[in-house]
Amino acid sequence: MATLGLQKGDVITKANNIELKSFKDALDLYKKIDKIETISLVILRNNQEREIIYDIH
Secondary structure, eight states: OGGGTOOTTOEEEEETTEEOOSHHHHHHHHHTGGGOSEEEEEEEETTEEEEEEEEOO
């Protein structure tokens, strides 16, 4: 996860404009990861939202 730019304590709130409310939401997205070329994460770090974009393929 560090290669994505994530740091200890970051909370992922959205991935590809899908709000992650539970572990199941994150797992559902992970199951589709082989069909995704780019992932956009919205994280909460130090009470501020940040967006991280990562090219998968």
